[in-house]
Amino acid sequence: MPFARAELVSAITPIEHLPNLSARLGIDLHIKRDDLAGTTMGGNKSRQLEYYLGAAQQKNAQTVLITGAVQSNFVRTAAASAAKLGMRTIVQLEDRVPDVDALYGSNGNVLLARLLGAEVMRYAAGEDEAGADAALRERAEIERKAGRVPYVIPLALGNPPLGALGYMRAAEEVVSQDADFDVVVIGSGSGLTHAGMLAGLRSIGQPARVIGSCVRRDATQQTQRINTVLEALSELLGSKVPVTDADVVIWDGAFSPGYGQLGPSAAQAMAMMAQSEGIVLDPVYTAKVFAAIPALVDNGEIPEGSRVLFVHTGGLASLFAYQSSLENAFPHP
Numbered sequence: 001m002p003f004a005r006a007e008l009v010s011a012i013t014p015i016e017h018l019p020n021l022s023a024r025l026g027i028d029l030h031i032k033r034d035d036l037a038g039t040t041m042g043g044n045k046s047r048q049l050e051y052y053l054g055a056a057q058q059k060n061a062q063t064v065l066i067t068g069a070v071q072s073n074f075v076r077t078a079a080a081s082a083a084k085l086g087m088r089t090i091v092q093l094e095d096r097v098p099d100v101d102a103l104y105g106s107n108g109n110v111l112l113a114r115l116l117g118a119e120v121m122r123y124a125a126g127e128d129e130a131g132a133d134a135a136l137r138e139r140a141e142i143e144r145k146a147g148r149v150p151y152v153i154p155l156a157l158g159n160p161p162l163g164a165l166g167y168m169r170a171a172e173e174v175v176s177q178d179a180d181f182d183v184v185v186i187g188s189g190s191g192l193t194h195a196g197m198l199a200g201l202r203s204i205g206q207p208a209r210v211i212g213s214c215v216r217r218d219a220t221q222q223t224q225r226i227n228t229v230l231e232a233l234s235e236l237l238g239s240k241v242p243v244t245d246a247d248v249v250i251w252d253g254a255f256s257p258g259y260g261q262l263g264p265s266a267a268q269a270m271a272m273m274a275q276s277e278g279i280v281l282d283p284v285y286t287a288k289v290f291a292a293i294p295a296l297v298d299n300g301e302i303p304e305g306s307r308v309l310f311v312h313t314g315g316l317a318s319l320f321a322y323q324s325s326l327e328n329a330f331p332h333p
């Protein structure tokens, strides 16, 4: 691919068999350990950042600007990855989640961003992607006037979906490890991970069903978002990605009560994975994503005996910022 890439994920992440959950659910379940991708608690954003920071390096950028929720993994991974590449980071934290406590605002990803030397600015509205980008671009102008070259990683649709290239590459990696999955279950937020994996698999002729599990908006809105990202990806690549409407499969059964809030089915999924396999999921993303698997086995959409790959996209840094919701979900006996 003719796109600049900064190498941030230096090793292939493992695909591990999950024997206890496989037996319990009657499927052949594997996990792609993308929680181990990249530096400082890693995750899927490391793969996306390879292309954003590659572009930033190509422009000789000195300052990277990025926006996200207060407990954004993207923002923290950007701060860590940019530090490694010798760039400064300015992060904008948006108040997207209602009813949060002091730990939410200071621990987890916020604490790590501070340790990583990022400058932190706040943005009060949490559901205005274009507004958040505009505020970031204003801050970038100040950098430019101070004589530094800024690079903005935008959030809203309408920008080249460079991050999706990281998951097209991940699709090739998965196939190089094991080509035989019937179903891939993956998080669907900005949609870059989901659209990239789907486009990547289809581009190399892999027919596995890709199920995107909603973490940010409901299935109707998310279906539209994935279609828009796929169109933008075709435009970026200069040729139409070989994905049909029927390929876009979205599940939102554990999305409630909303972005960044842990509901009962996500909490149950977290307990199931932790207590059966000793692998911890995060309350914002991967708990809601994994919840799709037992639910879809239950209703028959994932047939018995299927070979299923669950993509663990990381997010563990936020665990300690979610202490009170986790204590509520898992009370002491």
Ligand SMILES: *Cc1c(COP(=O)(O)O)cnc(C)c1O
Binding pocket: 043, 044, 045, 073, 074, 187, 188, 189, 190, 191, 192, 193, 194, 215, 282, 285, 286, 313, 314, 315, 316
């Ligand atoms: C951001 C994130 C996702 C969602 O990825 P998108 O590319 O935004 O759809 C899933 N899991 C984790 C842990 C994340 O941080």
